[in-house]
Amino acid sequence: RKEVEQDPGPFNVPEGATVAFNCTYSNSASQSFFWYRQDCRKEPKLLMSVYSSGNEDGRFTAQLNRASQYISLLIRDSKLSDSATYLCVVPATGGGNKLTFGTGTQLKVEL
Amino acid sequence: DAGVTQSPTHLIKTRGQHVTLRCSPISGHKSVSWYQQVLGQGPQFIFQYYEKEERGRGNFPDRFSARQFPNYSSELNVNALLLGDSALYLCASSLGYRAGDYEQYFGPGTRLTVT
Numbered sequence: 001r002k003e004v005e006q007d008p009g010p011f012n013v014p015e016g017a018t019v020a021f022n023c024t025y026s027n028s029a030s031q032s033f034f035w036y037r038q039d040c041r042k043e044p045k046l047l048m049s050v051y052s053s054g055n056e057d058g059r060f061t062a063q064l065n066r067a068s069q070y071i072s073l074l075i076r077d078s079k080l081s082d083s084a085t086y087l088c089v090v091p092a093t094g095g096g097n098k099l100t101f102g103t104g105t106q107l108k109v110e111l
Numbered sequence: 112d113a114g115v116t117q118s119p120t121h122l123i124k125t126r127g128q129h130v131t132l133r134c135s136p137i138s139g140h141k142s143v144s145w146y147q148q149v150l151g152q153g154p155q156f157i158f159q160y161y162e163k164e165e166r167g168r169g170n171f172p173d174r175f176s177a178r179q180f181p182n183y184s185s186e187l188n189v190n191a192l193l194l195g196d197s198a199l200y201l202c203a204s205s206l207g208y209r210a211g212d213y214e215q216y217f218g219p220g221t222r223l224t225v226t
Contacts, residue, residue: 004153008151031211032211041199041222042219043201043217043218043219043220044154044201044217045217046214046215046216049214087153087154089153091209091210091211092167092210092211093211095166095208095209096159096166096167096208096209096210097142097144097159097161097166097167097203097205097208097209097210097213097215098144098156098159098167098169098210099144099146099154099156099203099210099215100156101153101154101155102153103151103152103153104152104153
């Protein structure tokens with residue numbers, strides 16, 4: 001099993017739609033998780049951190065299911081500007097700064 | 112405030128050559144990590160340096176090496192370049208040592224093409 005797995009997409013959705021991405025992770029000891037956003041040919045930028053069962057920031061909601069070892073990201077009322085690749089990220093346990101990234105899920109929001 | 116800076120922006124090298132990539136972290140950040148991102152994949156961890164010492168190494172060959180200077184800037188060196196080394200090389204800086212405790216900020220990357 002890969003350390004972090006995501007559906008690569010692409011997800012093509014109309015403006016205003018609600019879209020959800022799932023991510024599974026293999027290390028049951030992982031305590032914190034991140035969603036990063038990466039625009040085409042740009043660097044990844046932190047979108048949300050998830051430390052407990054979930055986190056909400058405006059139109060974005062992240063949920064964590066430790067029993068099933070998956071994290072989800074929900075985007076409500078999609079905007080054209082939400083078009084990007086969304087990376088599920090699991091930090092190293094036990095020390096160090098290593099981040100393990102999924103392959104990313106590509107989202108295209110269309111008129 | 113200046114973010115993470117990397118140089119050069121783009122680079123074209125031929126197989127067998129050597130390359131040096133540079134990174135300046137955000138002021139006050141002591142940790143620098145390097146990642147390689149090939150097209151269609153997420154970034155892969157190469158190295159972490161914290162307080163000028165190597166604190167982590169990913170699954171990369173010995174052709175890859177790095178160092179951190181007293182001002183916390185860092186260099187990534189790759190020897191004997193292969194076509195497969197073509198990628199976006201990202202530098203990330205953070206305040207502290209542990210990935211779960213401190214946000215990592217990425218630089219714009221260096222796009223390396225090996226021909």
